[in-house]
Amino acid sequence: MTAPAPTTPRPAPPGNPAGSRSPALQRSLSRSLPRSLGAVLKLFWTGQRNHLLLGAALAAFTVLAGIALLGLSGWFITATAIAGLSAATALAFDVFAPSAGIRFLALTRTAARYGERLVTHDATFAVLAALRERAFRGWAQPGAARRLLLRPARLLFRLTSDIDALDSLYLRILVPAAAALGAALAAGVSLGLVNGWFGLLAGLWLLLAGLGVPALAARRALTPSRRRSSGLETLRQRIIDLTAGQTDLVMTGRMAAAQAGLAAADARLADADNALNRIEARVTAAFSVATALLLTAALLTVAALAESGAIGAPVAAMAVLVALAALEPFAALRRGAMELGRALLAVGRLAPRLVDQSAAPVRQAPADDQVVATLRQVSVRHPGAARPVFADVDLTVGAGERIAIIGASGAGKSTLLALLAGELEATTGEVRNRPASLLTQRTELFQDSWRGNLQLAAPQANDATLMAALTAASLDDVIRGRSTGAMTSPLDAPLGEGGAGLSGGQGRRLALARLLLRDAPLWLLDEPTEALDAATARDVLGCAARLAEGRAVVIATHLRREADLADRLLVMNHGRLTAEARRGEPAFDVLLAGLRPD
Numbered sequence: 228m229t230a231p232a233p234t235t236p237r238p239a240p241p242g243n244p245a246g247s248r249s250p251a252l253q254r255s256l257s258r259s260l261p262r263s264l265g266a267v268l269k270l271f272w273t274g275q276r277n278h279l280l281l282g283a284a285l286a287a288f289t290v291l292a293g294i295a296l297l298g299l300s301g302w303f304i305t306a307t308a309i310a311g312l313s314a315a316t317a318l319a320f321d322v323f324a325p326s327a328g329i330r331f332l333a334l335t336r337t338a339a340r341y342g343e344r345l346v347t348h349d350a351t352f353a354v355l356a357a358l359r360e361r362a363f364r365g366w367a368q369p370g371a372a373r374r375l376l377l378r379p380a381r382l383l384f385r386l387t388s389d390i391d392a393l394d395s396l397y398l399r400i401l402v403p404a405a406a407a408l409g410a411a412l413a414a415g416v417s418l419g420l421v422n423g424w425f426g427l428l429a430g431l432w433l434l435l436a437g438l439g440v441p442a443l444a445a446r447r448a449l450t451p452s453r454r455r456s457s458g459l460e461t462l463r464q465r466i467i468d469l470t471a472g473q474t475d476l477v478m479t480g481r482m483a484a485a486q487a488g489l490a491a492a493d494a495r496l497a498d499a500d501n502a503l504n505r506i507e508a509r510v511t512a513a514f515s516v517a518t519a520l521l522l523t524a525a526l527l528t529v530a531a532l533a534e535s536g537a538i539g540a541p542v543a544a545m546a547v548l549v550a551l552a553a554l555e556p557f558a559a560l561r562r563g564a565m566e567l568g569r570a571l572l573a574v575g576r577l578a579p580r581l582v583d584q585s586a587a588p589v590r591q592a593p594a595d596d597q598v599v600a601t602l603r604q605v606s607v608r609h610p611g612a613a614r615p616v617f618a619d620v621d622l623t624v625g626a627g628e629r630i631a632i633i634g635a636s637g638a639g640k641s642t643l644l645a646l647l648a649g650e651l652e653a654t655t656g657e658v659r660n661r662p663a664s665l666l667t668q669r670t671e672l673f674q675d676s677w678r679g680n681l682q683l684a685a686p687q688a689n690d691a692t693l694m695a696a697l698t699a700a701s702l703d704d705v706i707r708g709r710s711t712g713a714m715t716s717p718l719d720a721p722l723g724e725g726g727a728g729l730s731g732g733q734g735r736r737l738a739l740a741r742l743l744l745r746d747a748p749l750w751l752l753d754e755p756t757e758a759l760d761a762a763t764a765r766d767v768l769g770c771a772a773r774l775a776e777g778r779a780v781v782i783a784t785h786l787r788r789e790a791d792l793a794d795r796l797l798v799m800n801h802g803r804l805t806a807e808a809r810r811g812e813p814a815f816d817v818l819l820a821g822l823r824p825d
């Protein structure tokens with residue numbers, strides 16, 4: 228798929244940063260955030276529990292090995308220097324055990340770091356891939372995709388930036404936090420062995436400064452990081468609009484306004500970046516101060532302890548180096564703190580779309596085997612619309628029956644098809660139908676291979692099945708003409724966006740072949756040959772009639788040639804079925820004659 232269709236760029240109104248929300252919406256998002264966060268973390272936990280735990284454990288081990296390495300090295304260097312002062316101690320001093328320990332720690336630390344990167348990233352990408360699939364399914368729910376189609380760029384960002392933002396939760400917040408806590412505990416205990424109070428106070432300081440500074444920074448960064456995230460979305464959207472819609476912009480004299488909008492979005496993004504950079508610089512400074520304080524306190528403490536004879540110089544060197552290294556792991560939380568706002572924004576936006584689709588209600592089939600769909604006293608209202616499109620509609624579609632719905636533009640024909648396709652739910656009344664496939668007014672073909680376009684309807688279908696569908700739609704010669712020797716199968720042949728490279732009739736026939744692959748007993752065809760010339764339309768209709776053999780078909784149409792496929796005509800007028808006629812009845816020919824000719 229390529230970039231979404233351009234929308235008309237508008238400079239954001241002053242004082243209302245792009246992507247910012249109303250206070251009421253902001254409050255409701257904040258209220259639901261703990262639930263949303265719980266839902267996302269649960270997905271992480273249930274999907275990759277063992278890998279996530281192993282990754283955190285390896286991260287903690289790496290950090291501990293680093294601290295131990297520094298402490299042991301400090302002890303070893305000092306102890307060796309002191310032992311070397313006299314020949315007797317130099318000979319008695321065991322250099323092998325500590326140097327083996329140093330080598331062991333250096334090697335295991337490297338291996339653990341490598342393993343940690345491998346395991347944590349592998350687990351995160353696996354979770355994000357699963358999340359992306361769930362998000363796709365969520366947006367494929369009736370109504371959701373329709374709403375997003377009004378702002379296609381938003382869907383693109385939800386699937387890319389928002390899902391990517393979730394990797395921070397685990398990689399940059401939970402893993403460093405686990406490692407840092409492990410470091411605080413280990414440093415507290417090892418310094419406690421030197422002196423109880425020293426260990427306790429150092430441990431408390433590590434927790435207070437190490438967690439307090441990132442927590443404070445995260446709080447400060449919340450707003451700029453959200454502003455950055457929505458600013459980036461706006462900037463990208465406006466760039467797409469500007470590049471994809473430049474002809475329209477020039478023709479309508481809106482180019483200058485679009486450029487101003489782009490510059491404004493860029494300036495807002497730069498503001499947010501600056502705010503984040505300032506906070507990050509302060510965090511770095513705060514960590515330096517906290518480390519310096521800890522180091523000073525450690526130096527004074529070990530000096531006093533050494534003075535009193537409680538510890539020797541090697542242990543003093545070890546304690547100072549442990550204190551020096553212990554705050555380092557907390558600094559890794561800095562990036563997580565900066566990205567927390569973005570991650571929480573993504574959590575709030577994605578969580579409603581991550582519901583388990585298996586729990587979605589499945590529409591019941593009619594009790595009678597000879598019926599594919601029944602509507603009883605059904606009314607339907609489009610989301611956000613003031614009035615229902617239709618009310619109290621009754622309809623029965625028999626197995627294998629062919630019905631054409633005719634009526635003026637805006638009467639509700641497409642809405643009826645959307646209802647039968649499950650794209651819309653009834654506001655009142657009862658709808659029962661067997662699986663239905665909808666051929667929409669616009670042929671939905673994507674920049675992909677022929678195989679990719681066909682497999683949208685049947686992901687598991689093999690090449691033989693796909694070729695059989697193309698043959699049935701008389702497209703086998705077309706695809707063979709497109710394939711080159713370099714392709715392993717003609718199905719690898721590429722298609723352009725919107726079916727570019729195919730004639731209108733070929734595009735419709737390809738869409739019909741895709742319908743065939745879903746094998747639904749009810750086909751819903753929305754103006755299947757609108758905008759095709761008479762000869763091509765006859766070809767497509769002949770193909771549709773042949774492929775639909777044995778299925779029920781409901782066609783929404785204004786055209787005589789399309790309605791002529793039907794056994795029954797239904798007239799829809801302002802959302803009501805006002806007349807009907809069956810083939811063979813005089814009224815059938817009268818209604819047919821009233822429709823638009825070729």
Ligand SMILES: Nc1ncnc2c1ncn2[C@@H]1O[C@H](COP(=O)(O)OP(=O)(O)OP(=O)(O)O)[C@@H](O)[C@H]1O
Pocket residue numbers: 373609610612616634635636637638639640641642643783
């Ligand atoms: N997504 C929507 N949100 C709100 N109202 C809608 C939406 N889609 C359609 N409508 C309204 O519902 C009514 C019926 O539209 P519908 O597309 O079903 O008519 P139609 O008979 O198929 O028209 P046409 O023959 O022009 O395709 C119209 O008044 C239309 O404006």
